[in-house]
Amino acid sequence: MRKVEKEAKCDYEALRKARMLENQARLESLGVANTVSQLRQNHKKHVQQNKKTRSYHKKIYGLTPLRRSQRLNNNLNTPLPRSKLPRVLSHKKERVTLCEEKGEKQRPGNAPFINLRDLDLQISAETSARRCHSKGRGSVYNPVLGICCHFCRQKKLCGEQDCKRCGNCDVNEPCLGKTDCSVCHSSTGVFCRACLKIRYGEEIEEVRENKSWMCPHCIEAKGIIPYWICNSSICLRKRKMPPTGIAVYRARELGYKSVAHLIMEELKRGKCR
Structure with missing residues (x-):
């Protein structure tokens, strides 16, 4: 049986090789093998030529105007980029050293030093009229004159009618709508009316009358x-x-x-x- 199987395999392999040789001879007689090899060579040459002649073209994208917040567009006639905004000296040590150099007393936290220009004090009449609509946190955002609340971190003009800083743009006056700690005089003791009432249960009128008012940080530090x-x-x-x-x-x-x-x-x- 094994001999018969071996003979059958040998016959099959011989027939397979004979058919392969016959097919190759037929392809060569028709010229198909030459055309395939030529196509491969032409393709390689075409790829190499494209690699050599291809040059880099830089894409130029169209510039679109910067998207700015509506509150900046409404409150400032000419919005300034963040890098050109006036620098507020909020750090306690920096403010104290600057006061000593100028021979002035330490300024409160709700009236920090600001390097201003005439352009920064230009507020439209519509914005000035809308300022007193809300006494909570204020309704007008102003990154220059607004004092940042320690809790909500909103630099809004206060809604107090008698505030000379937010109403008359006098930076030498304190903001009546923000608190000031009598001990630290720092930005951590500045709270707006709404945050002071909701988060700490105090009224800003009482804080304004109490000249020895202390912020929560100083109360904790002293253990009162x-x-x-x-x-x-x-x-x-x-x-x-x-x-x-x-x-x-x-x-x-x-x-x-x-x-x-x-x-x-x-x-x-x-x-x-």
């Missing part, structure tokens, strides 16, 4: 009120605590005066446990 801390997102992250978000509704439902009072009670309970 235990567990009283600043609940801004920046300060809470420094304590490795999650920001509270809009917690005023929860504080009111539980009967607390503000979010700061709610956090103070939660810290007391956590310490007791």
Whole structure:
């Protein structure tokens, strides 16, 4: 049986080779093999020529105007780029050294030094009229004259009618709609009316009359009120605590005066446990 199988395989291989030779001879007689080889050579030459002659052409894209915020376009006649805005000296040490060089007293946190030009003080009549519509955080954003609130971080003009800084563009006057700590006089003690009321349960009129008012940071540093801390997102992250978000509704439902009072009670309970 094995011999018969071997003989059958040998016959099949012999027939296969004979057919292959016959097919090759037929292709050569027709000239097909030569045309295939020529096509391959021509393709290689074409690719090499394209590689040598191809040159780099730089694409020039059309420039579109920069997209600017509507509040900048409405409040400033000529919006300035961020690099050209006046520099506000908010750091406490830098402000103190500058005051000493000029022979002046330390300025409050709601009236920092600003390097201004005449163009920065140009505010439209519409913007000036819209300024007093809201007394909470203010309704007019101004990156030059606006004082940044430590909690909401909005540089808005206050809505106080008697404010000479926001109404008359007098940078030497403090902003009546922002607080100032009597101890640190820094930017961490600057709060707007809305944030002061909602987050800390204080009225700005009372703070304005109290010349010895201290911000939450200084109260904590002196240990006047235990567990009283600043609940801004920046300060809470420094304590490795999650920001509270809009917690005023929860504080009111539980009967607390503000979010700061709610956090103070939660810290007391956590310490007791």
